[in-house]
Amino acid sequence: MDAVLSELVSSGRITDPQSAKGRLMRAAAHLFKNKGYERTTVRELGAAVGIQSGSLFHHFKSKEAILLCVMEETIIINIARMHEALKQADDPKAKLLALIECELASIHTDTGEAMGVLVYEWRSLGEDKQKYILQLRDEYESLWLSTINQGKQAGLIIHDAFILRRLLTGAIGWTTTWYRPNGDISLEALAQQTLQLAIK
Amino acid sequence: MDAVLSELVSSGRITDPQSAKGRLMRAAAHLFKNKGYERTTVRELGAAVGIQSGSLFHHFKSKEAILLCVMEETIIINIARMHEALKQADDPKAKLLALIECELASIHTDTGEAMGVLVYEWRSLGEDKQKYILQLRDEYESLWLSTINQGKQAGLIIHDAFILRRLLTGAIGWTTTWYRPNGDISLEALAQQTLQLAIK
DNA sequence: TTGTAAACCAAGCGCTTGCTTGGTAGGGTG
DNA sequence: CACCCTACCAAGCAAGCGCTTGGTTTACAA
Numbered sequence: 001m002d003a004v005l006s007e008l009v010s011s012g013r014i015t016d017p018q019s020a021k022g023r024l025m026r027a028a029a030h031l032f033k034n035k036g037y038e039r040t041t042v043r044e045l046g047a048a049v050g051i052q053s054g055s056l057f058h059h060f061k062s063k064e065a066i067l068l069c070v071m072e073e074t075i076i077i078n079i080a081r082m083h084e085a086l087k088q089a090d091d092p093k094a095k096l097l098a099l100i101e102c103e104l105a106s107i108h109t110d111t112g113e114a115m116g117v118l119v120y121e122w123r124s125l126g127e128d129k130q131k132y133i134l135q136l137r138d139e140y141e142s143l144w145l146s147t148i149n150q151g152k153q154a155g156l157i158i159h160d161a162f163i164l165r166r167l168l169t170g171a172i173g174w175t176t177t178w179y180r181p182n183g184d185i186s187l188e189a190l191a192q193q194t195l196q197l198a199i200k
Numbered sequence: 201m202d203a204v205l206s207e208l209v210s211s212g213r214i215t216d217p218q219s220a221k222g223r224l225m226r227a228a229a230h231l232f233k234n235k236g237y238e239r240t241t242v243r244e245l246g247a248a249v250g251i252q253s254g255s256l257f258h259h260f261k262s263k264e265a266i267l268l269c270v271m272e273e274t275i276i277i278n279i280a281r282m283h284e285a286l287k288q289a290d291d292p293k294a295k296l297l298a299l300i301e302c303e304l305a306s307i308h309t310d311t312g313e314a315m316g317v318l319v320y321e322w323r324s325l326g327e328d329k330q331k332y333i334l335q336l337r338d339e340y341e342s343l344w345l346s347t348i349n350q351g352k353q354a355g356l357i358i359h360d361a362f363i364l365r366r367l368l369t370g371a372i373g374w375t376t377t378w379y380r381p382n383g384d385i386s387l388e389a390l391a392q393q394t395l396q397l398a399i400k
Numbered sequence: 401t402t403g404t405a406a407a408c409c410a411a412g413c414g415c416t417t418g419c420t421t422g423g424t425a426g427g428g429t430g
Numbered sequence: 431c432a433c434c435c436t437a438c439c440a441a442g443c444a445a446g447c448g449c450t451t452g453g454t455t456t457a458c459a460a
Contacts, residue, residue, distance in 0.1 A: 020407085036323055038238035042448060055408050057449065120320065123236055163385070163393055170374020171367040171397075178366050185363070193363055197371075197397045220437085242418060254419075255438050263418065 004080045014073040021059055024049050025073070026113075028066045033113040037067055037121045067121060068129050074114040075136040078106045082143050092154040095147050096198065101191045103172050108181050116176050141165070156199045164198060171197065204280045214273040221259050224249050225273070226313075228266045233313040237267055237321045267321060268329050274314040275336040278306045282343050292354040295347050296398065301391045303372050308381050316376050341365070356399045364398060371397065 008014045015022045027048040031040040042063055046053040060066045085098040107115050122130060144165050151157040157164065171194060181187060208214045215222045227248040231240040242263055246253040260266045285298040307315050322330060344365050351357040357364065371394060381387060 036238065038236065039324070041446080043446095051407085052409055054410085054449070054451085058407060063448065124239070159393060159396065163390070166374065166378050167371040167394065167397060170370040170372065172370065173374060174366065174370025190363070193359060194367065196359065197367060200400075241416080243416095251437085252439055254421090254440085257419065258437065 002081075004084050005077060008077060008080055014076055015069075020049075024056070024059060025066070025070050029070050029074075029114040029117055032067065032070070032121055033116040037117070037124045064125065064129070067117070067124060068133070070114050071118045071122070071125075071133055072136065074106075074111050074118050075133070075140060077111055078102070078115075079136070079140050079143070081106070082140070086143065086147070092147070092150040093156055093195075093199065096151050096156070097191060097195050099144060099147055100168075100172065100194050100198075101188065104175065104187050104191055104194070107173070107176050108179060108187060112176070119173055119176075151199070158200055159198070168194070168198060202281075204284050205277060208277060208280060214276055215269075220249075224256070224259060225266070225270050229270050229274075229314040229317055232267065232270070232321055233316040237317070237324045264325065264329070267317070267324060268333070270314050271318045271322070271325075271333050272336065274306075274311050274318050275333070275340060277311055278302070278315075279336070279340050279343070281306070282340070286343065286347070292347070292350040293356055293395075293399065296351050296356070297391060297395050299344060299347055300368070300372065300394050300398075301388065304375065304387050304391055304394070307373070307376050308379060308387060312376070319373055319376075351399070358400055359398070368394070368398060 005014075009016050015025060017023075017026065024045075028040075028045055031045060031048060035044075041053075042056055043053040045063075045066075046056055056063075056066070060069065082099060082102045085102050086095055089095040089098040106112070118133075122133060125133065145161055148157060148161045148165055152161060159167075175190070179185075179190060205214075209216050215225060217223075217226065224245075228240075228245055231245060231248060235244075241253075242256055243253040245263075245266075246256055256263075256266070260269065282299060282302045285302045286295055289295040289298040306312070318333075322333060325333065345361055348357060348361045348365055352361060359367075375390070379385075379390060
């Protein structure tokens, strides 16, 4: 467990992955990612953690609440990790690479399945919950935009910042469908190739 | 209706958009795109075209068959359009731009909603149907790969062909979530910006 | 030992789902 | 006219869904 994560756990901002609730959320992320939220039943979810379906509602008040919790904690973790990565990079190019590596890591390491859920299952949330998640996402995106704008001032980037960010969001997010960490290209190399898209 | 489309209709390879079945498929694409396949009920679908839910099963043997048909015809149309666009471009750069414009158009013009369904709802198909759609997609992708490889030989491109294609797939596909044709950037300009990602 | 609260089970309720059934209105054809 | 065939409706079935309920087990503190 990295320092950022344990800090968040001990401060109570996110659930301990070791706890019963944490295990349940990981199982939920796994099922929601691979089958989709709607196609995952509470009975499957219960079976995945070895309890009856009804017992889930002792931990969460609804199936939707599980989805929301998975999404919420995932963003919180990754915002914190991005802050940390930015702090350790000095020049604009290194900062941009750091964000790319962070986002790729968020998709392909511990929070990977939850990130997939976050991106592809937001429509299953009620309207007010969607707004809340969107608000957290805005915080995340503002880190990207300010970094890209620093790159523009340094002459690294010729694209419009908003458009570049959106193109990169798609390019990076889509890796969830094809990239496998054990394949013949490392995450770092993939990050480099992605950086080469962005800078001239 | 463009020449490519009417050719496909009159040869019987795809359904006439004017027919009852065609209207039903458009309504289905609309609902599946905006609500998701699982969250769309046959009752809603019937109401959208002004018939009872049970009457749908006179035209299609199952809800899944509607989804499959929407996906299948969408790929067929867009493969045909890409062939046509490639024929009318001469040098590698123009060919690449033509493909980018084609893919952006497929997402943001008549087949747009169906393309969204194709990309995000394939998990709702049974296993054998998934394989069939994947096979059609392979045909589509081979057009891209050969064009990118021509670009590499011409010195336009430094990326690995497979990786570049996948990054571009994501970048272009993601535009469905943010680009609006009536906004302040045209599809052609967006295609140009996307081309700038790919070439050095 | 007793009290309390958290964690869980077994059963099933009420509702929605995709789909089936039996029947009918209407236009074209002999 | 009779005979179809296509397109549709009205009704409802069987299955599966999220979730509730009442009660039991377990852990730990007083």
